[in-house]
Amino acid sequence: MRFILLMLLCVFTLNVFGQGIDFFKGNLSEALTKARSENKIVFVDFVASGSEPCEQMSAEVFSQEIISAYFNQRFICVQIDVEKEKELTQKYDVTRVPSMLFFSPEGKIVKQIVGPISLTDLVQTAMFVAGDLLSLEDQWVAMQGDKKNLDLQQRFLLQAPELMATIRNQKELEKWQFRVEKVIKHYLARKPRENMINREDANLIMMYCSQPQKKNEPVEFMIQHLEEFQRILPVYTLVSFFASYQDRLVQSMAMDGDLEYKQQIARIKGDLKSVFDSVKTKSFSVEYLMTAKADAFYALYAQKDQAKYVRLQKEFFDKMGDLASPSDYQRAVVALMDAVANKLTEESATAALSWLDKLLSGNSDMATRVRYLIMAGDCYQVLENNEKAKSCYNEAYMLSFQTGDINLQVRLREKMDLLS
Template structure:
């Protein structure tokens, strides 16, 4: 009998060891017991609110919670509980779970310490270490900076950690406060740090994070372009190319939308100092310079010249040249740019063309929420064509689709559009 008991204990221990080694050791749907254990062991509770049908929840469970470095830290420092919101609806209501996955850190009394909606391994580990005191909080780092503003290594750390910290801020006021602080901090960092010390992966990451404002003379972006060949020694070339190409494309579109012909000067750089960057850019259809030029010319026609007909002509020509390689994003941008700009001043000729684009757009796979928007936009086109029956049909379809969203405001919006057409009949 003793040997049987010993074997049973050994099996249980082995099972416990395997569970520990394979990932975070979650208790299932027993938050009350976890809180009691947390109080007795002076630990925090980590709660994973999830559901079997939630794909991001399953990705976290399979790809993040199973990582040894994550599991080891959470098993050592937290009492971990997995709560299925379908089985424990009262707990989901108590902790106001409105999106999945949601991860909540609680103290032993059940008081919330931090909430993460979605998130990655980086976010999880950052907050786990801050909450357990293994790493300093952002408030602590900022206080240290306030006392010693010449410590550029500290400034670098704050700038690197700020996106992770700010993504979990609970209030808009806090987010705006830290946004103003960090913008000023980056400008100070850029002024103080010698350029000879900035060609490294860390500072490139900071430039990529904080030099998002599209302006013609962006000193930090120009610095990256000038030292392109040096930066590729620290980061993969495709990362650098992707950043500079995206930045330049956004700048060109921004200038074109502003009615500023200097977008053409930026495009000219694609055959000049930016040629090494854009030579590495691969597209599914036309050469990148041709694509960027065509799209910018069309945007300038719409925003700068306020010429709907020219915009439609240019975009139609571009889509014809792209052929079957034109994708969902192409049709989406072309159609919605026009609709958002002209609002209720859509000409009949433009409306007829936009309907063709939208019909093609909704043939691509997409979420129901997206499809609802585009079908409603088709209704707007039929209003411009004075076809109230077709408009009513589209708005009714959009309303029926919106019922799947469980968003009362969205449903009311489409109901109002439908009622507006019905009242005019």
């Protein structure tokens, strides 16, 4: 959610950057006068000297370039010391610092924040106050009144994910998911591609067209015009999107038995070279890492060859050594266990246990550890080591009480009973 909001904020701030919020040097009255002349809202930060929460806000939130760029562009910002401005402090009933108020140019309080606030929450609040975020319903009504207005649709699509994240009612959420799907389909069908070479539409493509598929027309459009998009988007944004997208696409194709996954990997040195040249890895190339994973998945899912899968994974881990991450081991064992279900061979079970030992020796949350223990128990059953299997199930069973998952407890109890 934070990524989506900050990506949206980039759209509004464009290329303006700063080294922190530029607080107005005059008093509040002078700030309001300036705000009226520029038709801006006034942001007031009430602080106290030596206050740890105030210093934390200044160091961790106000100093962030993505925050300062937006606030310096959209507001007249004022900082008031509660000890030096006691009359103002009393007038606006400031009893705790930091306290932040947004004033209309006429001096009316629009919004008040009491206490420290996260970067994401402050951004969202500020964007609502500035009118850069409207409610979903307000935007929907506006679009219904002007169904051909692509600008309204673009704005709605950019803001929808963040606004939907606050919806707690499942039926309400499903209603908006349906509407968003309808709008993005309409928008992409009618927006001329030559008019989509801009930051906003690039973000829309990355937000709504990220499901990997061979003929993903909007994504292919970005690749065809990569040089132009590189001029308007930060390098890290394109690297993050295409590295993840291509990796998932290649894995999906390999699992489906589509050997054209090799052609997708070749794009790393082809039409995506300028992006992947910026990808930094600890040692091995992106091409090798992507190929090693895809070849193993092709063996497991398409060829249904457990022995080949295990051999390829062992070769990968031997080559990676200490560079292999917990996510590498997790991906290897989960894919194996999910793909073969109850047809695990003894060789595969032995390999899976070696990978699970790596995972169980590290740190993981409760639910994940329980999952690892269950898989380990299943592997020991294949090896006919019922004592070890029961030990794994029992540990998982004891931990399951902390998760509160009754169904899981019943399933584990049944597994242990079968071994008795």
